[in-house]
Amino acid sequence: MHIHNLSETPSILNSFISELRDKNLQKDSMRFRRNIERIGEILGYELSKSLNFEAHQIETPLGVSHTVLHKKDIVLCSILRAGVPLHNGLLNYFDAAENAFISAYRQHKHNPESFEIVVEYLACPSLENKTLILADPMLATGQSMVATFEALKPFGVPKEIHLVSVIGAQKGVDYVAEEFGENSHLWIAAIDQTLNNKGYIIPGLGDAGDLAFGNKLQQ
Ligand code: URA
DSSP: OEEEEGGGSOOTHHHHHHHHHOTTGGGOHHHHHHHHHHHHHHHHHHHHTTSOEEEEEEEOSSSEEEEEEEOSOEEEEEEETTHHHHHHHHHHHSTTOEEEEEEEEEEOSSOTTOOEEEEEEEEOOOOTTOEEEEEOSEESSSHHHHHHHHHHGGGOOOSEEEEEEEEEEHHHHHHHHHHSOTTEEEEEEEEESEEOTTSOEESSOSOHHHHHHOOOOOO
């Protein structure tokens, strides 16, 4: 897996990540969602540089412009519910993409420190020979990404896979790097060092789904 950690080069992206993390600013859920969306746009732009491009001619009112355009073979798949603003950001740029949605959540059966990933809702077009972009803002343990990819297997074999995340923990990054093959990329805005005993990223930002959409009752 090719790992692209955009924080390695300081940029305007740092301001958006800082606002997401800031415990006062993140109370403004509209700003929180918009910052995730903005990060999705930036990650999408960076990712676009690695896509396949083909020659095109565009007729202007005054002549013909020769250019290269990326192949319109993208399927954008997001994990509900925190993935929605990241999905929007990516879709702002990959506006011709097909879309897939999947619900994957942590089910704490015995105690708050252990959980399994439950996949329920899934809507997906064919993935055969497509460019699959899998979006999940928080790459904590990496288990949701892997469970999602397993659930998508009946829909065909993509020709390349791009994982997109806002913040990851090193453990989750290492896990997806092991599970996804050579022909895959991770585009991520920041990588933090640790997870707490509930599987939250430290320092991270808290619960992205709750911050974007309000508190949920624990299952
Ligand atoms: N999901 C979140 O929303 N936050 C984390 O830190 C980990 C998973």
